[in-house]
Amino acid sequence: MSSKVPSKLLELRSVGKSYGTAQVLKDVDLKIEDGEFLVILGPSGSGKTTILRLIGGFIAPSQGEILLDGAIINDLPINRRPFNTVFQDYALFPHMTVRGNVAYGLSVRGVPKAEIVARSDKVLALVSLGPLADRYPAQLSGGQRQRVALARAIVCEPRLVLLDEPLAALDVNLRRQMQVFLKEIQREIRTTFLFITHDQEEAITLADRICVMDHGKIMQIGAPRDLYDRPGSAHVARFFGDNNLIEGRILSVAGGRATLDTPLGTLVACCDPSSGLADGDSAFLAIRPEKIRILAREDPCPDDAAALGVTITRKEFAGPLTHLSFVPDAAPSILLSAKRLSDEMALLSLGEPGLRACWGISDTWVVRA
Amino acid sequence: MTRLTKFARPATSLVIYAVLAALIVVPFLSFLAMSFFSVEGVTINRTPTMGNFIRAFTDPVMMSVFWRTILLCGAIAFVTTLIAYPVAVFINGLQGVARYVLLTATTAPLILSYVMKIYAFRSILGGNGLLNRMLLATGIIDTPSSFFVFNLNAVFLVLAVLLAPFAILPILLSLEKIPAALSEAAADLSASRWTIFRTVTVPLSRPGIATALSFTFIMSIGDFVTPQMVGGPNGFTFGRIIYSQFGLAFNWPFGAALGVLMAAVIVVVLALAMRLGRVPGGASR
Numbered sequence: 001m002s003s004k005v006p007s008k009l010l011e012l013r014s015v016g017k018s019y020g021t022a023q024v025l026k027d028v029d030l031k032i033e034d035g036e037f038l039v040i041l042g043p044s045g046s047g048k049t050t051i052l053r054l055i056g057g058f059i060a061p062s063q064g065e066i067l068l069d070g071a072i073i074n075d076l077p078i079n080r081r082p083f084n085t086v087f088q089d090y091a092l093f094p095h096m097t098v099r100g101n102v103a104y105g106l107s108v109r110g111v112p113k114a115e116i117v118a119r120s121d122k123v124l125a126l127v128s129l130g131p132l133a134d135r136y137p138a139q140l141s142g143g144q145r146q147r148v149a150l151a152r153a154i155v156c157e158p159r160l161v162l163l164d165e166p167l168a169a170l171d172v173n174l175r176r177q178m179q180v181f182l183k184e185i186q187r188e189i190r191t192t193f194l195f196i197t198h199d200q201e202e203a204i205t206l207a208d209r210i211c212v213m214d215h216g217k218i219m220q221i222g223a224p225r226d227l228y229d230r231p232g233s234a235h236v237a238r239f240f241g242d243n244n245l246i247e248g249r250i251l252s253v254a255g256g257r258a259t260l261d262t263p264l265g266t267l268v269a270c271c272d273p274s275s276g277l278a279d280g281d282s283a284f285l286a287i288r289p290e291k292i293r294i295l296a297r298e299d300p301c302p303d304d305a306a307a308l309g310v311t312i313t314r315k316e317f318a319g320p321l322t323h324l325s326f327v328p329d330a331a332p333s334i335l336l337s338a339k340r341l342s343d344e345m346a347l348l349s350l351g352e353p354g355l356r357a358c359w360g361i362s363d364t365w366v367v368r369a
Numbered sequence: 370m371t372r373l374t375k376f377a378r379p380a381t382s383l384v385i386y387a388v389l390a391a392l393i394v395v396p397f398l399s400f401l402a403m404s405f406f407s408v409e410g411v412t413i414n415r416t417p418t419m420g421n422f423i424r425a426f427t428d429p430v431m432m433s434v435f436w437r438t439i440l441l442c443g444a445i446a447f448v449t450t451l452i453a454y455p456v457a458v459f460i461n462g463l464q465g466v467a468r469y470v471l472l473t474a475t476t477a478p479l480i481l482s483y484v485m486k487i488y489a490f491r492s493i494l495g496g497n498g499l500l501n502r503m504l505l506a507t508g509i510i511d512t513p514s515s516f517f518v519f520n521l522n523a524v525f526l527v528l529a530v531l532l533a534p535f536a537i538l539p540i541l542l543s544l545e546k547i548p549a550a551l552s553e554a555a556a557d558l559s560a561s562r563w564t565i566f567r568t569v570t571v572p573l574s575r576p577g578i579a580t581a582l583s584f585t586f587i588m589s590i591g592d593f594v595t596p597q598m599v600g601g602p603n604g605f606t607f608g609r610i611i612y613s614q615f616g617l618a619f620n621w622p623f624g625a626a627l628g629v630l631m632a633a634v635i636v637v638v639l640a641l642a643m644r645l646g647r648v649p650g651g652a653s654r
Binding site for chain 1: 548550551553554555556557558559560561564568569572573648649650651
């Protein structure tokens, strides 16, 4: 029972949460490793905040177990869990100075006064708030409040820092800065971060691992690169950046490749042998827009690639990249998109005949429909 | 449109200030003027004199009643607020129908006639009243006690109960304004419920506490009906003295001077309350 694996900090075992008849979280299994930056990504209503509140102890699970270092902590009250939270709207104490806010957790625990001062000064310096220590939250900007909230959470040296969409209220530029800053802080203090967001770019920037959620369920967990290149479902394939999904039926599966019958003809794509996809299953062929090259008549297509006759229907210049919409000649009702360097696209024009779309088989991926 | 608002705005504020001036400032100034006059027989002598104020400050009875009244009203304000605070916390913790019902029950006495409530209290506190009969029945006392009626104890008790809604409501309002996230944040930082109450709830409800204290103090110091009806001959308060100057004694200038004294006390109390109600960090919202 108590087979402690040292690297597992926290574990959720088939955890569920219901409010009346509404089940907001279903049978979630999740392991959080010591020292990692785990991002839970999902749209609103996906249950991501519920997971955070369950771990923090703000709500109790309806079923399942939450384990810390292998011991069940379902009934451990909030104030005795070694976790600290950065709240979405910061929840700073308005009647306390920056220093008062940061010192709160320590003074509540009865840490000696000299140590409180030393530790809060150290953390305030870490988040570069030393000069503002005597200000009140109302006198700070959004980004500064954000840093106070972070300082207040990490000063107690928690085992796990819970961050509930902390950057949602900041403007784009500040958000970028804070992302870099958060990542640096996390590396510096070597503490496990559990970060909630609905912004997939933010997730990719921050995460060691991303846990994608939808409708109260975990869709997939993995490193950002894995989720991007080898999505486990059509949902993840679509949610993570742009993707072309071509629906079809599997004709055969062999050697990590599947052959699909699609409206565009028979296409070959890479697939995960462990996914259990078999002949006759309906599936999507996924190919990223940046992996598609558009070739003029005379250009050769490389080996181990697929090529289709296509017509460009839209061309959008977006700085260094140009976005193209095009339809295959074999199935003009299917709209696909490509994203390539603008210089490469400059010569192509709308409606030009004899163009081909070309992609490497190794850049494709089959997901279950 | 813009032309209209350009003139409509100042016009509206002019009307508002005019009404305030006519109903509050002018009466007060005439009162102030009156306090420097004197009475000869049944006519008022309009030659300015400090006589009224000198008499107020030198008369030993006046001064002792004055300080006793301030002490009494201070105690009423303190005790009423002390009782109101947990009630407000309790109501604030309720949700849905229970909260609504309790809130209505708290404010319902405000709808009743003031005189009616005092009569009700007289019958409860009197020698043959409910309170005495209960104490007799439980054997706590042997003979009916007059401890609770026609003295300052009675004034204290009745005012504390009658003014309770005026203390509960402002405290409840300030408690409602405290975001629930702050308690969660405090708990998240290991604070116990008592610590959260002490370090977050109480400091952030200071505006409500200050309002409750000043409301109850000012309303009790200005009241002369309650002391008149339940205070008896021993329950003499400053308000009753002022009232008698405008009635039986027929000395309006002296009454006005005592009124100015009372107004000064109220201004001081309001200033103290503003000070007390200020939350550091400008968080009074």
